[in-house]
Each structure stands twice: as C-alpha cells, then as structure tokens.
Amino acid sequence: MTTRITHLVAGSPWEGTSERTSEVFNPATGEVTGTLDLASAALVDEVVTGAKAAWRDSWASVSLARRTQVLFAFRQLLHENRERIAALITAEHGKVLSDALGEVTRGLEVAEFACGIPHLLKGGYSENASTDVDVYSLRQSLGVVAVVSPFNFPAMVPLWFVPVAVACGNAVVVKPSEKDPSATLAVAELWREAGLPDGIMNVVNGDKEAVDALLTHPDVKALSFVGSTPVARYVYETGTAHGKRVQALGGAKNHMLVLxxxxxxxxxxxxxxxxxxxxxxRCMSISALVVVDTVADELVARITERMAALRTGDGTRGCDMGPLVTAAHRDKVTSYVESGAAEGAELVVDGRDAPVDADGDGFFLSPTLFDRVTPGMSVYDDEIFGPVLSVVRVASYDEGLALINANPYGNGTAIFTNDGGAARRFQHEVEVGMVGINVPVPVPVSYYSFGGWKNSLFGDSHAHGTEGVHFYTRGKVVTSRWLDPSHGGVDLGFPQNA
Structure with a gap:
C-alpha cells in the first residue's frame, strides 16, 4: 500500500485534492512507496500569497532575539530527529544510512551558523560623518523567497538555504525533488514545532509547472536552485528576466590531480x-582522476583492489554503496559505460553485472572504473552523475592543470601531493570555485560559502555563509541628524532583549 505525500502549507499538510500525481519509489527494491501530489500554478500562487501575508504580519518585524530563539530550537529538534530523517533519505534516495546521516549533519551545521544571525546582520555606524550627522547601514529581509532542491541531497540542500533565509526575516517556499520529497517535508515540519509562525515555512511538491510558477510569480523576490547545468541556466535566465535575485548552482565535472x-x-x-x-x-563527486603517467599504473591497481572489497546493495543493510535514484537514471548511467567501452576507454571494472545485496528489482549499478580516458569521449565530456570513475593520464602537473582549466565546469577540484609549493601553485592557478588539497570532496564548512565557477554557477552569489546572508537581505544606508536630545525616563530594571 502506498502513502499519500502532499504539500506543507502554513505549517500543516495540505487538505486539497490534486489533479496530478507522481510515484515515489524505494530505489533499493524498485517498489512504489508513495503517491505525490503535484502542485498547480494556482496552488503555488495561493501558497506564495499566504507566505507574503505571514511575512508581513508575523515575521518581518520580529526581533533578532526572538528569531534566534526559534533557530536554536530548530537546531535542537533537527539534531534529535537526524536519524529519522536519514532513514527517510535512504528509503527514497537510496544512499546508505551512514551517508544519509552525514548529509543531515552537514545541513545541521548551516542551521548552527544561522543561530549567529544577530552578529551576521550587524551594520556599520559612522558618527559625525558631517557635523552633527551620523550615517549607518542595516540589512532588511526581502519578503518571500523560494528554494528549488535536487534529488541527491533532499535534506542538506534545503538546509543550505532555509535557515539563513528564515534567520534573515524572510518567508520561504521550498519545492523539493519529486523523486524523494519526504525528508524535506520532515525537516520543514520541525520549524513549526520550533516556534516559527505559520506561513513562514512552506513546501510545495511539483514538477516544471510549480518551478515556472515560482520563477514568474511577482511576489517571489529571490530563488535558490541546485541542479543540472541546463536547468540552472534556464532557472537563472527566467528568474532574472522576471526581476528576481537568483543563485543557480549547476552541474560539475570534478577532477582530482595526483602528482x-x-x-x-x-x-x-x-x-x-x-x-x-x-x-x-553528488555534484562534488570526483569523476575524472587525472594522474601523472609515471604513477598511473600503480594507482589504478590500488584503486581496483579497493573496489573489489566494496559491497553494493540496500542502504539499510550496512552496504558501502546503494542504488541510483530511479530506473531511468540507472539506465542513462549504464549507457555511458557502454559508450566509454565503444569509444576506446579501457574498462577496468565493469559494475553492470556485479552482485548486489538487496531484495526485489532495485536500480543498481556497481562501481565502475575506466582507464586511459581522453577528452572527446562521452565519459569524460559529460556529467554522468553515477558511480563511474575515469582515469585520465597526463605527462606533468602543467598538462593536468591545463586539462582542468579547459573544462567548461568549475565546481570542485582536488590535488594530491606532498609538495607544498605545487599545492600552493595549484590553489592559485586552477580555475575552479572549491579546491581541496589532499581533500577529495572540498565542500566548505557552513561559515564559508559553497559555489563553483564557469558553467557550475549562474549568478553572483554562493550558498550559505556570509554570501547567503547578503543574498537573502538588501542593504539600506541611513543618514540622520538629531538637533535636540530626548530623555526616556527613569527605569532601574535590568534591560532585557525581547
């Protein structure tokens, strides 16, 4: 029996009837586990209108002290519910439980960062900028903002944006992936329990119709998106054409250079x-392993040895790797394995027919390794978004750097070396937004900002950190002159925040 999955509007499950629905699967078994209501443009308009009213009436002018209390309460609830949310991720996305728990933990870090919002929103003050004239700056909320989240991180990506947006005084509408919405909904429900007023946090499930409605709605002032590059470009161009701020994080082809x-x-x-x-x-997965040729044979041998010990299967069974999210995506990734072999790459480990530890007919492809891959092959040129690792051999550091910089993506990269000079040169010369030195997945901590270069990011603002605070607020500068001092009366009580 399947479960109905619906929208979360003003803190409560939606009670309407949806004209369109889609299926949600357990990718480890292939079974349909849920029926998801898909929002119409009319419903999106209703939710945005309600969110705008809630923002104006119950949140925009709430004190920083009160906002912080809600954020700390939310942070605690998220910590207490992290294992339950991780289980929802595994059930609908397929990643193993330990990986799902790690996703929630990384999102929790952004919630903790947002708890410092009183400091993050401090402005500047200049006394006597002119005679008896003071000048000061402040940052104010935008209103209603939207988040469109991808399937691969159904908890972490919304948590990159929502706590910061709420802390800055905005109302939020989240559109999660229709493939795995339950974790997003579970996190959203915690906001009401934390004391957030109804209407400030909303979730509308849907497809392109819902996304387009958010992109074109006049009361949505900013939109954050994470997804593939073609869709990110569309989101950015459509949203900005309708006068919105847009941060659209796109795809990647991440290289790891081994000296x-x-x-x-x-x-x-x-x-x-x-x-x-x-x-x-993962948009931060390493899919292109760039190895200086003198150590390539040895490194490939060591990788192959480690791959032989990996166990693929149901993410609840202690396996190392779970399934892909849908049958269609599994088939697409499998087609790249076929293309790579046909184009002349050396298929070292073929994951297509490897055994898996699972019941039913899940969407599995075990880890796959290609060697002697070159630019021009589809396994190198395209973002595969699956367990396919390609080894590209180069003659030197300079050739490897040139290869990375020539790639149209610029999301993440890494260098592995014991040479500090080479590492320092790499971090300066590489044309990529996030760089790891002996760190293969260089996702920044919450108080820095996440985002790439080139075709991996559309817009000027990265996610979370101080850039996130600036994205979800607008600045104002006040010039003031007061000719007569005023007196507030006598009160011997200790002053309190409220």
Missing part, C-alpha cells in the same frame, strides 16, 4: 570515496 610524490594509498582511498560515495550522485 608523482603523492601518498598513493591516501589518493586511492580518496578516489574511491569521492568517486562512489552516494553512488556518484
């Missing part, structure tokens, strides 16, 4: 972890 002096055991572990974690369905 001859690197610790090859460390590099092999990193390549396997970063290539096959979450079945490669």
């Amino acid at each position: 001859p002096d690197a610790d090859l055991d460390l590099a092999a572990d990193a390549a396997v972890n970063a290539g096959f974690g979450s079945a490669g369905e």
